[in-house]
Amino acid sequence: MKWMEIKLLTSSMAVEAVSNIFIEAGASGVSIEDKMDLENVPDDGFGEIWEIDPADYVAEGVAIKAYFPETIFLPEILPAMKQRILTLTTFGLDIGKNELTISEVSESSWATAWKKYYHPVKVSRFLTVVPSWEDYTKKHEDERILKLDPGMAFGTGTHPTTRLSLQALEMVLTGGETVIDVGTGSGVLSIASKALNAAQVYAYDLDEVAVRSAKENMNLNAFAQDVSVAANDLLNGITLEADVVVANILAEIILKLIADAWRVLKPNGYFVTSGIIVDKKAEILAALIAQGFQIDQVHQMGDWIAIIAKKVVED
Numbered sequence: 305m306k307w308m309e310i311k312l313l314t315s316s317m318a319v320e321a322v323s324n325i326f327i328e329a330g331a332s333g334v335s336i337e338d339k340m341d342l343e344n345v346p347d348d349g350f351g352e353i354w355e356i357d358p359a360d361y362v363a364e365g366v367a368i369k370a371y372f373p374e375t376i377f378l379p380e381i382l383p384a385m386k387q388r389i390l391t392l393t394t395f396g397l398d399i400g401k402n403e404l405t406i407s408e409v410s411e412s413s414w415a416t417a418w419k420k421y422y423h424p425v426k427v428s429r430f431l432t433v434v435p436s437w438e439d440y441t442k443k444h445e446d447e448r449i450l451k452l453d454p455g456m457a458f459g460t461g462t463h464p465t466t467r468l469s470l471q472a473l474e475m476v477l478t479g480g481e482t483v484i485d486v487g488t489g490s491g492v493l494s495i496a497s498k499a500l501n502a503a504q505v506y507a508y509d510l511d512e513v514a515v516r517s518a519k520e521n522m523n524l525n526a527f528a529q530d531v532s533v534a535a536n537d538l539l540n541g542i543t544l545e546a547d548v549v550v551a552n553i554l555a556e557i558i559l560k561l562i563a564d565a566w567r568v569l570k571p572n573g574y575f576v577t578s579g580i581i582v583d584k585k586a587e588i589l590a591a592l593i594a595q596g597f598q599i600d601q602v603h604q605m606g607d608w609i610a611i612i613a614k615k616v617v618e619d
């Protein structure tokens with residue numbers, strides 16, 4: 305079968321939003337070639353399992369390739385997609401060069417295209433994300449393996465925002481907690497929470513594709529099968545009490561989530577937020593503090609920020 309490949313040159317900041325636009329328009333898959341990932345590959349042996357060929361990357365920014373079945377009439381859906389991408393600038397997202405090209409490709413060239421960028425990644429002292437199709441032997445006794453097939457959902461573990469989230473979870477979880485994962489994508493943060501001995505984990509995503517993919521990924525990890533995965537808009541209508549709320553979503557969306565995160569958190573609970581581009585750091589910190597959160601830690605990887613905020617309640 306033939307497929308149409310849309311290649312868009314954009315910025316790291318716009319990757320998630322643009323990928324969502326393509327998927328919502330009917331793309332069967334997207335692959336992302338981010339120059340920043342290339343620059344962030346550690347050269348100290350920590351990332352020894354990365355296999356990245358610089359020749360595959362654009363010189364600047366990110367190339368997103370979206371694959372549409374040839375049965376979709378692109379000229380009909382293209383103007384609306386282009387318009388939605390332009391609208392991202394009104395949310396403060398830099399859309400980079402925004403250069404779009406279209407070509408015809410065969411299925412075999414894309415169905416596995418992204419797999420070549422995706423290998424086991426040791427994201428922290430204890431956590432290693434391993435693609436479901438790869439064999440991997442633990443390097444030390446305490447290493448926890450998270451098996452993943454990200455499919456079309458975001459969250460291979462390799463994106464800086466996901467790695468920051470995973471490292472923050474490792475920092476706050478000691479065992480026995482109730483965790484809510486908002487915007488679960490592939491489910492990677494929920495699987496990690498269970499691997500770090502959380503007692504109950506609830507995963508939510510607005511996107512049905514992500515919900516399906518997260519459920520499939522729970523089944524790849526015996527210890528994560530009891531994670532509850534459901535479609536939900538942020539924490540709307542959720543009345544659980546949690547020790548930790550984790551959300552790796554764009555800053556604009558985190559702003560809408562802060563009051564509900566405070567509401568569901570138990571006293572001394574943690575709100576772990578990632579997905580915050582560096583320019584938005586001050587705005588998010590101010591909103592967290594205005595809500596009453598105490599800022600426990602702030603971490604940065606490339607242009608991305610993660611914050612660990614604590615609901616400290618005086619007696």
Ligand SMILES: C[S@@+](CC[C@H](N)C(=O)[O-])C[C@H]1O[C@@H](n2cnc3c(N)ncnc32)[C@H](O)[C@@H]1O
Nearest residue numbers: 458459466487488489509510511514537538552
């Ligand atoms: C950057 S991805 C994070 C995926 C994964 N948690 C990770 O850390 O790699 C953000 C996810 O949030 C979801 N999302 C966006 N807006 C949302 C909303 N209002 N409610 C729930 N999920 C949402 C998206 O569908 C996407 O799967």
